[in-house]
Amino acid sequence: MSSLASKIKAYSVPLFLFSLSVFYQLFVLPRSFPTSHYDVLGIKRYSPAEEVKEAYEKLSSKWNSDAGIPANSDFIEIQYAYELLTNPLWKRDYDIFGIDEQVHIIDKINLQYAGESISGIDLPLLDVTTFDLGDHTFNEFTSQDFTPMSDSSKPWLVLVYSLGSKRCAQFFSLWKEIAALLDGVAGVGILELGELQLAISLAERKPTGNFFFRSGLPSLVAFPLGCKTSACLVRFEGDLSIDAVTDWFATTVLGLPRILYYSKESLGQNFLAKSGPHKVKAIFFSKTGERATPFVRQTAKSYWAYTSFAFVLWREEDFSVWWNAFEVESAPAIAFVKDSGVKPVVVHGLVNNSEFLDLVEKNKQQELPQLRSVTSMELGCDARGHSRAGNDTISWYCVILAGRLGPELNKMREVSIFYFNFFVFKLSVIESSEADKEQSLVLTGAFKGKRLTFAWLDGEAQEKYCSYYIHSETSYDTCGPRRDLVDVPKLFIVRYKRNASEDVIKVDTKPKNIFNVFEDENMDPASQLVARYNGSDEISQIMQWMSEIISDGDTRNLPFYRSKTPALVPEDSDPIWSRGAQSIFSKSIGIKQRIYNNFSRIYDYLGDPRIGPILLLGALMSFGTIWLIRSQSTHPKASQPSQSNAKDFRMTYSTIVARRGDREKYRAKKDRPSSLTDSEPKGAYQIPLSDSESE
Numbered sequence: 001m002s003s004l005a006s007k008i009k010a011y012s013v014p015l016f017l018f019s020l021s022v023f024y025q026l027f028v029l030p031r032s033f034p035t036s037h038y039d040v041l042g043i044k045r046y047s048p049a050e051e052v053k054e055a056y057e058k059l060s061s062k063w064n065s066d067a068g069i070p071a072n073s074d075f076i077e078i079q080y081a082y083e084l085l086t087n088p089l090w091k092r093d094y095d096i097f098g099i100d101e102q103v104h105i106i107d108k109i110n111l112q113y114a115g116e117s118i119s120g121i122d123l124p125l126l127d128v129t130t131f132d133l134g135d136h137t138f139n140e141f142t143s144q145d146f147t148p149m150s151d152s153s154k155p156w157l158v159l160v161y162s163l164g165s166k167r168c169a170q171f172f173s174l175w176k177e178i179a180a181l182l183d184g185v186a187g188v189g190i191l192e193l194g195e196l197q198l199a200i201s202l203a204e205r206k207p208t209g210n211f212f213f214r215s216g217l218p219s220l221v222a223f224p225l226g227c228k229t230s231a232c233l234v235r236f237e238g239d240l241s242i243d244a245v246t247d248w249f250a251t252t253v254l255g256l257p258r259i260l261y262y263s264k265e266s267l268g269q270n271f272l273a274k275s276g277p278h279k280v281k282a283i284f285f286s287k288t289g290e291r292a293t294p295f296v297r298q299t300a301k302s303y304w305a306y307t308s309f310a311f312v313l314w315r316e317e318d319f320s321v322w323w324n325a326f327e328v329e330s331a332p333a334i335a336f337v338k339d340s341g342v343k344p345v346v347v348h349g350l351v352n353n354s355e356f357l358d359l360v361e362k363n364k365q366q367e368l369p370q371l372r373s374v375t376s377m378e379l380g381c382d383a384r385g386h387s388r389a390g391n392d393t394i395s396w397y398c399v400i401l402a403g404r405l406g407p408e409l410n411k412m413r414e415v416s417i418f419y420f421n422f423f424v425f426k427l428s429v430i431e432s433s434e435a436d437k438e439q440s441l442v443l444t445g446a447f448k449g450k451r452l453t454f455a456w457l458d459g460e461a462q463e464k465y466c467s468y469y470i471h472s473e474t475s476y477d478t479c480g481p482r483r484d485l486v487d488v489p490k491l492f493i494v495r496y497k498r499n500a501s502e503d504v505i506k507v508d509t510k511p512k513n514i515f516n517v518f519e520d521e522n523m524d525p526a527s528q529l530v531a532r533y534n535g536s537d538e539i540s541q542i543m544q545w546m547s548e549i550i551s552d553g554d555t556r557n558l559p560f561y562r563s564k565t566p567a568l569v570p571e572d573s574d575p576i577w578s579r580g581a582q583s584i585f586s587k588s589i590g591i592k593q594r595i596y597n598n599f600s601r602i603y604d605y606l607g608d609p610r611i612g613p614i615l616l617l618g619a620l621m622s623f624g625t626i627w628l629i630r631s632q633s634t635h636p637k638a639s640q641p642s643q644s645n646a647k648d649f650r651m652t653y654s655t656i657v658a659r660r661g662d663r664e665k666y667r668a669k670k671d672r673p674s675s676l677t678d679s680e681p682k683g684a685y686q687i688p689l690s691d692s693e694s695e
Helices: 002-010 012-032 037-041 049-062 072-086 088-097 104-112 166-181 196-202 242-253 266-272 294-302 316-326 353-362 407-429 434-448 463-469 500-504 514-521 539-555 589-606 611-634 643-671
Strands: 156-161 187-192 219-223 280-286 307-313 333-337 345-348 395-403 452-458 490-497 527-532
Touching (some): 002 012, 072 104, 166 242, 395 407, 434 539
Parallel strands (some): 156 187, 395 452
Antiparallel strands (some): 156 219
16 A cells, blocks of 8 residues: 555656646536537538528428427527528627627527427527617728827727627717717727728737637727837726726826815815915816716826816715805816915816816916926026016016915915905006006006016925025025024015127127136026015005016116026926825726736636647656656666675775875885985995186
8 A cells, every 4th residue: 555655646746737638628628619600500610601501401401390300409509500600790700709799698598488399489589780880070990091000199099899799889879978088188999890900900819829809899909109019009808888998098098197086074184285385276076976087187197286186076965065165056166276365266067178178277376376496487487588478578577475384474475465466456446646556557567568477485495596585694584494483484576687689699709718618508598686575564565665676677777697596496296196195096906907917818828729738748758757767766787786795895995095005105215216314325425526616
């Protein structure tokens, strides 16, 4: 028994491989190659429709006799095969791509007519699908014109369908809505299986060489941005619903963020408080709870530096909350929440893509915008010669409120917004003194001419920039990290002036020395003069100060002095969805997709008929190798000495080697000449030396 157990243990690997090969050939492989509809009719695979009809007629002729009447199940299978293979569209889809989407009808009819004769079965079994494309605005691709491979400037989503597919006919109404939702972010088109060359290039291929669509038809294939070949396309494998398809395309193909939903309890803490003070908050109110459309996500990604986006599920019982907070009456609605104390901009009703983009562009800035690296040129507060009034403008002005984030700056911002929005733009219509009207005309004229801009600056984040303009002994109260409890926001105005003569007269001369080269590179094109406000918070004094600065800058020929302005530090250089807040994406989308792909590949390879012979060959090779090793170990060579003989042999050999070494040492010592230190040998003779060296 022990010998048998040892043999089984030694040959366990080949036995396992042999058993696996037998199991694969008997059970796994037949399931991968089920009986085809051609086999049911008794004809060769891919036979033409004429042979199908002939085979069916031969079988039906036998049914007239009582002996040839088949069982219900056999009759249903034969009738199904006949109807399928005589329909040109169904036969094409089945022969080339293995598509048989109505095969479940066989089991259904077997249950329905169990125990009845074949004469009671209603024929035909299959209903011919009527497919009407109707009016559509998307592209219908052909082999001669396949836009996704030629136009890689935008991503594409292609619907592969068949005119004979009932599932495609049912999905087509949903496809129209999907195409409408993708308008503006991707191109869409449809491809019928009749365009065989293109359909094969978009299909998957089994190890046996057969083409197939894993989830059948309809099949959705996406070409990401820059993809020109079928090697980089992405296939949709999920549920064929509008929400699932658009969400997959937006996140997987376009790489767009999801816009999260918030409740009335979490909106303030998790969204309004965490969003930067420089960003406008765009809040969508929805009754249905649908996801943000791809276009809204694309807009959110494009405007992330200016605006934060959120969704809220509208409920009637929360009406008072949303009305008191944002003056939202009903859903759908969009509320743009700006600086504290400023009335939100609310738009009720549905808006299309172009209207939504216009709304975001108009409301992307706070009422008092923040001066940042991404807004300096847009606001005109830039010494590189960029003015909102255009390149022909000689002088323009930027009023900046600088300070550290805190209650003092927030209060000053609210006051500044009140100053600039009411008194600067509306004072001219209010009854006031002539001096006030004159000041108002100066300010309103500069603002309407886009030569006057108002902004606020984060003095802590932009320490170098802030200290450059507020260079005084008390600048640390406004600029840089907070050192104590004192925060003093400061107001200053910068006059930018372009040197018209320097722009017109451009003489190409070599620099006098290398220092002139570096000096020119370190200078901003526009000259800057800074005036800091040190007066009271009275509105009239602030207006008078601003109007005097603008009047002096426009009338007096002040010296033109250029210097290098410190660069603004980029704030929020990375969007939230790329900085580690992974909840905005599905956390497991990558892992799920990889696992699904691996299982799909394994399942595909299970249908490879070469696996069984390979397993059998591996079993035979491992069996032969193990047998050869075991046979050599159990039959030692006859000429091999025993253990004791080998020991004696080793001892004799060592003795011989030792003695031979002693003899060689003795012989070498005997033949070696005497050294100078030895005693004088017998018969030695000393040659006498001469007294003269010349002899």
